[in-house]
Amino acid sequence: MITISEQSGIGLRTPVIELKSVDKKYGTAKGDRHALRGVSLTVQRGVIQGVIGFSGAGKSTLLRCISHLERPESGQVLIEGEDLEQASGRRLRTALGRIGVVFQQFHLQRSRTVAGNIALPLEIAGQDAKKIRERVRELIGWFGLEEHASHYPAELSGGQQQRVAIARALAGRPSVLLSDEPTSALDTETTTGVLELLRRVRDKMGVTILLITHELAAVRAICDRVAVLEDGQIVEEGTVSDVLLHPQSKATRRLLGNSADLSHVEGYLASSRRPDNAVYLRLLFRGVGATEPLLFEVAQRTGVAVNILNAEIGSVENAVYGLLLVELRGEAEAIASAHAILVARGVEVELLEAPQTNAPKVVLQ
Numbered sequence: 001m002i003t004i005s006e007q008s009g010i011g012l013r014t015p016v017i018e019l020k021s022v023d024k025k026y027g028t029a030k031g032d033r034h035a036l037r038g039v040s041l042t043v044q045r046g047v048i049q050g051v052i053g054f055s056g057a058g059k060s061t062l063l064r065c066i067s068h069l070e071r072p073e074s075g076q077v078l079i080e081g082e083d084l085e086q087a088s089g090r091r092l093r094t095a096l097g098r099i100g101v102v103f104q105q106f107h108l109q110r111s112r113t114v115a116g117n118i119a120l121p122l123e124i125a126g127q128d129a130k131k132i133r134e135r136v137r138e139l140i141g142w143f144g145l146e147e148h149a150s151h152y153p154a155e156l157s158g159g160q161q162q163r164v165a166i167a168r169a170l171a172g173r174p175s176v177l178l179s180d181e182p183t184s185a186l187d188t189e190t191t192t193g194v195l196e197l198l199r200r201v202r203d204k205m206g207v208t209i210l211l212i213t214h215e216l217a218a219v220r221a222i223c224d225r226v227a228v229l230e231d232g233q234i235v236e237e238g239t240v241s242d243v244l245l246h247p248q249s250k251a252t253r254r255l256l257g258n259s260a261d262l263s264h265v266e267g268y269l270a271s272s273r274r275p276d277n278a279v280y281l282r283l284l285f286r287g288v289g290a291t292e293p294l295l296f297e298v299a300q301r302t303g304v305a306v307n308i309l310n311a312e313i314g315s316v317e318n319a320v321y322g323l324l325l326v327e328l329r330g331e332a333e334a335i336a337s338a339h340a341i342l343v344a345r346g347v348e349v350e351l352l353e354a355p356q357t358n359a360p361k362v363v364l365q
Contacts, residue, residue, distance in 0.1 A: 015078070016176055016208045017043035017066060022075035024061055024232075035061040036072065037232040043225075045175075048202055048209045050219040050240070052255065053229035059212045060104075062229065063178050066210065067101050068092075080175060097125070100169030100207075104181040106161045108153040108168075115140065115149045118168045125172060139167040143197075159190035166197065170207065177201065180212045195221045216255060220244065220316055228252045241316045245284055245323070278329045280309075281339075284348040285322035294345055295326070302338045304330035325352070 024036040035058045043049045053059050064070040066077055068084050077084045082095040108117050115136050122132045140149050143163045153161055162182060169177060179198065183191040199222045201207050211223060219226050219240060226244070227237040230251035236243055247253045285294070299306050307327040314321060328335050342349050 014045050015042050016045045016080055017041070017049075017210060018076070018078040018081075019062075019066070020076040020078070022062075022065060022072045022077060024058075024065055024070060024072045034232050036065065038075070039229075039232070039234055041227055041234060041237065043176075043208060043210060045208055046202065046206065047224045048199070048211060048222050050211045050213060050223035050226035051229055052213055052216070052219055052226055053251070054214060054255070057229040058232040059214075059229055060180060061232075063101070063180050063210070063212050067099055067178055068096055097172055098175045100172065100174035100177045102162075102165045102169045102177065102179045102182060104184060106153075106165045108161060108164060110153050113150050113152055114145055114156070114164050117153070117164055118171055121168060121171050135171060139171060143167045157190070158186050159193060162186065162190075162194050163197065166201065170201065170205065175206075175208060177207045177209045178212070179209060181214070182211070183213070183215060183218055191218070192221075198222060216244070220314065224317075228255065239317070241319070244316060245321060275329050277331070277335075278307075278327050279335050279351065280353040281326050281328065282350040282352050283322075283324045283326060283342065284350075285324070286346070286348075287319060287321075294342070294347070295324075298338045298341050301341065302330070302334045304328050304334045304338045 019039050019041045022036055022039045023034070025032045025034045027033075039058075039062065041049075041051075051059055051062060061070060065072050066079075068077070071085070079095050079098050082091065084092065084095055087095050109120065112120065118136045118139055119132050122135060127135075140146055143166070145160070145163060145167070148156060148160060148164075153164070156164065166177075166179075166182075177198075182198065183194055186194060195218060198209055198211070202209050211218065213219065223240050225238065226240050227234045228243065228249060228251050229235070230249070235249040235251045236247070243252060244256065247256055285292075295306050295308070298304065305328070307329065308324060309327060310325040312323045314323075328338055330338075339349060
């Protein structure tokens with residue numbers, strides 16, 4: 001919920017960032033390498049949009065194209081409706097002024113104090129010295145950096161440096177904040193603080209955030225939507241719960257690891273220990289049901305044997321979920337009854353693999 005805004009019109013679901021068929025390639029000794037392939041993405045105002053993928057997927061190139069540090073071979077990058085490739089002069093400067101960027105390695109000026117680093121973009125923009133001092137003082141207070149205003153980057157912790165980098169990126173009151181791997185170099189406790197800080201930036205300042213990351217925990221913690229990037233292409237995009245709990249692409253399932261499929265038990269499935277009458281299910285529990293002993297109840301009522309192959313309990317969009325991969329063993333009728341109980345209790349059931357061909361047929365309705 002956005003409570004306070006420094007921007008006008010915050011809360012209206014209008015596009016702030018629009019990518020239309022963006023293509024970017026680099027020349028190498030072995031020929032052209034495509035970093036982005038026809039990427040299209042729309043980020044609505046007031047949203048924290050995650051972009052996730054493995055190393056080399058094209059995430060940082062995407063950020064650099066949006067911030068105009070790289071120019072795509074084809075396609076359009078629009079910031080609040082302004083096409084960066086078509087704009088020039090004052091129009092381009094105005095459009096770029098709507099964007100704040102936090103780089104992965106912070107890139108703070110070591111010869112400048114905390115206050116000096118935050119002031120730097122305002123000085124480059126030629127703002128009045130008094131207004132610069134007022135804005136720097138305001139941001140130092142907002143980010144809790146009062147005790148460090150005269151310190152240099154080398155005297156700060158990683159979390160404090162990240163706060164300075166975010167404050168500097170927001171000095172010019174941008175409507176968009178691009179954040180590249182904001183927690184990759186931080187410990188768990190500091191990571192939590194930085195992510196909560198980014199959420200506050202969105203909620204209190206009304207800044208739309210594009211979060212580039214390879215960490216699922218960061219996406220789960222603060223993002224509203226997420227796009228999965230693989231080999232320079234967006235292979236999946238949607239709300240965090242839809243994408244992470246109902247993955248459609250192989251890339252997303254790889255990111256999720258064992259909770260998504262049976263790949264981690266391939267050896268077991270191919271071995272003689274695997275029973276002929278087993279069914280393999282992916283079960284998604286939501287809310288209160290995620291913490292209830294439902295599988296115990298199913299086993300008691302139907303007589304099926306339940307073998308939990310993998311289990312994960314977490315939280316997405318402030319709702320608890322449980323994600324299980326299970327093997328059910330028993331007669332076809334008992335397994336069908338177990339399935340019916342699970343569905344009746346609100347569990348989302350996906351059949352991953354049916355019994356082997358020499359076993360009685362199981363019908364799940």
